[in-house]
Amino acid sequence: MSQAPAICTRGVTRDFTAGQQTITVLHGIDLDIRAGELTYLVGESGSGKTTMISIMCGILWPTEGEVKVFGTDIYELSDTELVEFRLNNIGFIFQQYNLIPAIDAASNAAVPLIAQGMDRHEARERAVEMMAKLNIADQADKLPNQLSGGQQQRVAIARALVHEPRLVVCDEPTAALDASSGRRVMDLLREVAVAEDRACIIVTHDNRVFDLADRILVLEDGKIIHDGTEMPEEH
Amino acid sequence: MAFNLRNLSFSRQVLPAIAGLALLLAIFFIVGGLPDRELSEPENEPPRAPEQLADAPRVAGSGVVEPSSEVVQIGSALSGLVTGLFVQPGDRVSEGQTLFTVDDRVARSALREAEAAIGEARAAIAEAETARATASRQLALYRNVDDPAAVSRSEVIRAEGEATAASQRLALAQARLQAAQARAASARTEIGRLTVRAPIAGEILAVNIRKGEYVSTMGGGGSQPFIEMGQTQPLYVRIDIDEEQAPRLDMGAAATVSPRGASDQQVKATFVRAEPLVVPKRSLTNSAAERVDVRVLQVLYELPEAASTSETLFRVGQQVDAYIPAKGGE
């Protein structure tokens, strides 16, 4: 790849203090995530993958090391600038979707735009367009609890993409879905979230969908132990 | 988003609207419900200090209007029925004018009796005089007889005795006449006393007797005087001043006086005198219980004469409010 990497981490270390014990979760990770690839971050529970992804998307400060996202050293930014940066550049898909139950699907999908300050009605129209790409435009007026799990997940994806972020971060997107739905979601993500200038990181340990990855990173005890297009045999 | 009933949310639109309306209503209610505590001017004019005394030291007092002669309460010297009443309240009378008469029939019969006695006495005098003349002529006749034998000595003595007796009878008759005359005079005086006359010139203020009523020297019914009169030109006003305030009074200054209930009609009253005696305040409230804890100095002022009878502002017995300058002012 001729391009500069989308995310570039150098020597990222993270300690957690629990009482008088200090546990080092990440041990100086150097990593480049390239745009245009569907990158999986795989690891057992406690391997540090959640910490890693939090640091990469700017919601958790590393103890040491630097993180550049599209060339910006995000932990050099002030708190407000960092929040602003996240709002404009990163789309999030949470494991539990975290949709707001009181507003309808389209409005949920429009949240990032509204937060950017866009007019509510215009933002909603844009969100409906995005939902149309995800084939759930007909659910726009429904409240989240009137939707199935898969539909909610799509709404969450619409929310992550509606403001066209350059980095999309997914946390266990398929965990709550059956195998076929999970695959459909992954296909969908590949379809809408992967582009020339866009990076997509998916944290998962769902082996049903490993074959859909462009690149798989395996994390164990705070270190990258595998970096390739396929899962290593022992997993 | 078009407004339609389906989009109308109870908690987001109806409730806040109700709350807003409630607040508007509250403002309206609070502003409208404030109690009326504005001070207002009294409807009837209360007595006020005259303008020139408004900010000057002054003494206020209340008093009663009275005649300049004070009220004369006419009584009767003798008891009896009223037979004639010649005045009514409001009449002006001159000194000596008959006010009323008391039944004089007893006195008059006594007079007639006395007059009869006078006649009788006079007749007796005439008869005595005649007898005396006869006797003295008889005696003179005997005396002119030179012949002592012609008239016996005893004859002469008898004639002398007759003459003396006739003179004495005359003297007795004269004395009787005097007695009868005196009786007549006394009866006349009695009649005069039964006619009650005005002791001074003045105005009749009250008449409490009527013809046919019995008047007694002990006083009439309810101890009311039979007739009250007094000199009402000019009228005086007797102002009670609290003894504590009395030393402040500017003695001799004119007082501003207004009748109760017509306090906008103030007149100037000139100083007459201050009573030498400080008396307990008489309560003018018609209450039977008198209050004697405060003593008052009474000061008399002369009220100016009313322009005409129809404009009479003050009447005897009326209560007034007065303002008098105090010492140390101006």
Added chain:
Amino acid sequence: MIWIAIRMLTGDAQKFYGLVFGIAFSTLLITQQLTIFVNLLERGASGVYNVSSADVWVMDPVSRTTDVSYALPSTALDKVRGVPGVEWAVPHIRAQASVRTKSGDLEGVAVIGVDDATLIGLPKNMIEGSPDVLSQPDSVIIDDVGMTRMFPGQSPIGERLELNDQRAVIRGIADATPSFTSTVVLYTKYSQALNYVPGTRNRLSFVLVGAEDPSQAKALSEKIERETGLKAQTRDEFARDGVDFIIENTGIPLNFGITVALGFIVGVAIVGLTFSLFIRDNIKQFGALKAIGVTNGKIRKMVAAQAALVGFVGYGLGVLGTLAFIWSFSANPTFKGFYIPWQIPIISLVAVTLILALTGWLALRNVLKTEPAAVFR
């Protein structure tokens, strides 16, 4: 974002109504109790406020209120009239008496004797008849409390009463604010009142004074005190005395203070708990919003907007409740003249704001403490 905040709030109807109820209940309790409190206290001043034309009240130095007074000698009136700056002064008698009604019942009444000539001392308005009826012999004017207490459902005009073995005929009804004890009041002329009230030596209760310059009433009252040795109070001071008398001699302030404090505490408890629960329920959504890129400032605004909506609706409904209460009882003579002083809604607004600020701050602390990273766990 405010829109989302409001939606989040009203989306959870249970908690929203819980919050609104909490605030409305607090507002109602505080506003209504304070209103009754203030009005009850002001009953102590009603005797003063019923006399609309006197700037200064002069009384014996030991007199305290319109009902607790010691009689003056009758020359006090003239003493007061002698003070420069006094425009007019009239006598005023207030005394207690027992009246026998036609049915033979005994009723305690207050007899108020007003100046014979000017009738100063009567209430400003009459419900029936005119003040001039007092010029007829043996006339009294009854107040509207007396009308409803002694003659329920019938007109008292023309009724005969027996006061101190004297005849009294009711010829008018005055529109007066009732006293603290809602005693029946009979107005009559000063000279007549002396006959109606069994006599002691001194009976003049007050001298009512009109000032040359009503704005200088305070200075005038001091001057009267200096020159006559009597006690002189301006209208407002004397009204205040009546209120203070009730404060000092009854447990009313404590009782109402407790209720108002309870209103506040209940408000804090209900609203605080519900608000905390609400925020806790939504903490995930707030965390997600923070991760997506909503600043703490915006989160604060959102919570503030939620608090404002709850406060506005709850306060409005609470005030509405108070209005309804006062309005529905306004026909009751005991509550006659009750009004809401403008300070009271402001006090309850401040209380509501405090409740919301306190509970909002407590709830917000949780949100602000939430690490955005928590959403990945």
